[in-house]
Amino acid sequence: MEVKEVVVVVKWSGKEYKIVDLTDQDTVEMLRHEIYRKTQVRPERQKLLNLKHKGKPAADNVKISALELKPNFKLMMVGSTEADIEDACSLPDDIGDVVDDFDDAEDRDESVENSAVYLAKIQRRVRDYKITELSKPRAGKKLLVLDIDYTLFDHRSPAETGTELMRPYLHEFLTSAYEHYDIVIWSATSMRWIEEKMRLLGVANHTNYKILFYLDSNAMISVHVPERGVVDVKPLGVIWALYKQYSSSNTIMFDDIRRNFLMNPKSGLKIRAFRQAHLNRSKDTELLKLSQYLRKIAINCKDFSMLNHRKWEHYDPKKS
Structure with a gap:
C-alpha cells in the first residue's frame, strides 16, 4: 500500500x-x-x-x-x-497527567507496530527531527531510553528544591547503567522543560555518566487505537534509523506509561510510578533493583527482544 x-x-x-x-x-x-x-x-x-x-x-x-x-x-x-x-x-508538562494505560500493550496485535501509516510517520521524524548530541555513542554499548516524569522525578508534589522530588538512587542508577549503556532521555514534554529538569536534578553535567541526547514530544507520533482513540507514543525506530548500532536486540526503554511502548512493546519495561515523593522517598528502591536487572541482561543476554520485561524481577541468567 x-x-x-x-x-x-x-x-x-x-x-x-x-x-x-x-x-x-x-x-x-x-x-x-x-x-x-x-x-x-x-x-x-x-x-x-x-x-x-x-x-x-x-x-x-x-x-x-x-x-x-x-x-x-x-x-x-x-x-x-x-x-x-x-x-x-503553562505547567512543566505539555500533555497533562495520564491516568489510563494499556496493560496489554505487549499482547496487542502487531498491526499497530508494523502499520505502513505509522512507519511513514516514523520516516518523517527521521527526516525532519533534529537530534542534538550531548555526547558521542560508544562502541559496543547497549541503549537505555528513560522517561522523566514519575520515572525519575515526581513532578507534581510541591518542593523547594528539585532534589526533594528526585527518585532515590537516581545518580547511582545512572552511574551503574552507564557502564554498559548509552543513555537517552525521552519525555513527552517540550525540550526546554527537559533541559530544565535535567539541570535541576544534576543529571546534565554529572561527572560519573553522560547523556547521549534528549528527545521531546516532537519526536513522538500519533497512533489510533480502536478502544482508546488517538494517543501519542514513543517509537524507538526514530533512534534505530539514525543510529544503526542500536536495535531491538540491545535497546530497553523505561516508562511509567505502558502505551508509550505501543510501537515497540517488547522493548519496554513499565517502571513503578514515583509519586508523593515526600512520603515515599525513604522506601522507594526501584532504581536500585533495576540497576541489577540492567547489569544482568547486559552481561548475559545477547538479544533483548527475547526477554519478557514484565518478569524482570524474577530474571535468572541461568534459566534464560
Missing part, C-alpha cells in the same frame, strides 16, 4: 497553522488530534467549517484520502481554548 503525505493549513483565530504530520490513510480523528497539538483547541471543541465528505461534514472515521483535498488545502476552523487548558499549558 502506498502511503502519501498530506499537508493541511488550518486557519484559526487570525493565524495559519501548517499540519504536516498526516498521511492520506489517516482519519479525520487523527487530523483533529494534530490540530490540537498545534493550537491547543481540543478535538471536541473544533468546528471544521469546510471539511466535507459527500456534501456533509466529514465524520471522524473518514479517511483523508476520501476527502480528495487539494495540495496545501486551507481548512477553516472555529473553536476556543478554555481557561483550564491555558493553565495546563
Whole structure:
C-alpha cells in the first residue's frame, strides 16, 4: 500500500497553522488530534467549517484520502481554548497527567507496530527531527531510553528544591547503567522543560555518566487505537534509523506509561510510578533493583527482544 503525505493549513483565530504530520490513510480523528497539538483547541471543541465528505461534514472515521483535498488545502476552523487548558499549558508538562494505560500493550496485535501509516510517520521524524548530541555513542554499548516524569522525578508534589522530588538512587542508577549503556532521555514534554529538569536534578553535567541526547514530544507520533482513540507514543525506530548500532536486540526503554511502548512493546519495561515523593522517598528502591536487572541482561543476554520485561524481577541468567 502506498502511503502519501498530506499537508493541511488550518486557519484559526487570525493565524495559519501548517499540519504536516498526516498521511492520506489517516482519519479525520487523527487530523483533529494534530490540530490540537498545534493550537491547543481540543478535538471536541473544533468546528471544521469546510471539511466535507459527500456534501456533509466529514465524520471522524473518514479517511483523508476520501476527502480528495487539494495540495496545501486551507481548512477553516472555529473553536476556543478554555481557561483550564491555558493553565495546563503553562505547567512543566505539555500533555497533562495520564491516568489510563494499556496493560496489554505487549499482547496487542502487531498491526499497530508494523502499520505502513505509522512507519511513514516514523520516516518523517527521521527526516525532519533534529537530534542534538550531548555526547558521542560508544562502541559496543547497549541503549537505555528513560522517561522523566514519575520515572525519575515526581513532578507534581510541591518542593523547594528539585532534589526533594528526585527518585532515590537516581545518580547511582545512572552511574551503574552507564557502564554498559548509552543513555537517552525521552519525555513527552517540550525540550526546554527537559533541559530544565535535567539541570535541576544534576543529571546534565554529572561527572560519573553522560547523556547521549534528549528527545521531546516532537519526536513522538500519533497512533489510533480502536478502544482508546488517538494517543501519542514513543517509537524507538526514530533512534534505530539514525543510529544503526542500536536495535531491538540491545535497546530497553523505561516508562511509567505502558502505551508509550505501543510501537515497540517488547522493548519496554513499565517502571513503578514515583509519586508523593515526600512520603515515599525513604522506601522507594526501584532504581536500585533495576540497576541489577540492567547489569544482568547486559552481561548475559545477547538479544533483548527475547526477554519478557514484565518478569524482570524474577530474571535468572541461568534459566534464560
